[in-house]
Amino acid sequence: MSIEKILQALTKLEKLHKSLLEIAYKKTEAIKTGDMDSLNQLLKDEQAHVAGISQLEHQRQLEVTDYLRAKGIAPTDNPTVALVLENTNTDEEKALLGAARNKLLLTLETLRHQNDLNQKLTLQSLQFVNLTLEMLRPKPDQINYSKTEVKGPSQDKTYFDSQA
Template structure:
C-alpha cells in the first residue's frame, strides 16, 4: 500500500489550515476596527473551516489505520503520521511524508500564534470596555443621598399618634 492517500490528506489539511489562517488574519483586522458584523461573519466562516478540518482529520486517521493494517501493524488509539514514518522503509516515501508533515505543522503553529494574538486583543478590548464602564459608574462611596430621598426601614417614623 502506498502513502499517496495520506499525503493527499495532509496537503488538503494544510490548505484548509492556511485558509483558516487567512480568516484569523481577517479577524485581527476586525478586532482592531471593532467591526462586529464582519467579526460575526468571520466566526461563522471559522466554524465551517473547523468542521471541514475535523472531517478531513478523521479521514486521515482512517487512511493511517488502513496503511498500518496493510503493513501488518495493529492499530493503536493514536493514528499519527509519525507512526507511519516509523514503519515505512521506502526513503522517498519517508521524505515526502516528512516534508508534508513539517509543512502542516508550520501552518498550524502560525495559526496558533495568530489565534493567541486575537485572544489577547479581544481580552484587552474587554478590559478597556470594563474600565470605561467603571469610570462612568459612580462609586458606592460617592453616592450621597439626602434624607428626603431615603425611604424605607432606615427612617424611624411613627405612623401612629400615641397622644390621640
C-alpha cells in the same frame, strides 16, 4: 500499499488550515477596528472550516490505520503520521511524508500564535470596555448600614413596668 492517500489528506488539511489562518488574520484586523459585523461573519466562517478540518482529520486517521494494517502493524487509538514514517520502507516516501507533515505542523504553529494574539487583543478590548464603563458609572455614596451600638444607662433599662 502507497502513502498517496495519506499525502492527499495531509495536503487538504494544510490547505484548510492555511485558509483558517487567513480568517485568523482577518479576525485580528476586525478586533483592532472594532468591526463586530465582520467579526461575527468571520466566526461563522471559522466554524465551517473547523467542521471541515474535523472531517478531514477523521479521514486521515482512517488512511493511516489502513496503511498500518496493510503493513501488518496494529494501529493505536490515535494513529499518527509519525508512526507511518517509522514504518515506511522507501526513503522517497519518507521524504514526501515528512515534508507534508512539516508543512502542516508549521501552518498549525503559525495559526496557534495568531489565535493567541487574537485572544489577547479580545481580552484587552474587554478590559478597556470595562474600564470605560467604570469611569462613566456614578459611584454611590458610602453608606454604613452596620448596627450602631448605643452605650449608656438607658441601653438595658426600660421604664415600663410589666407587673403593674
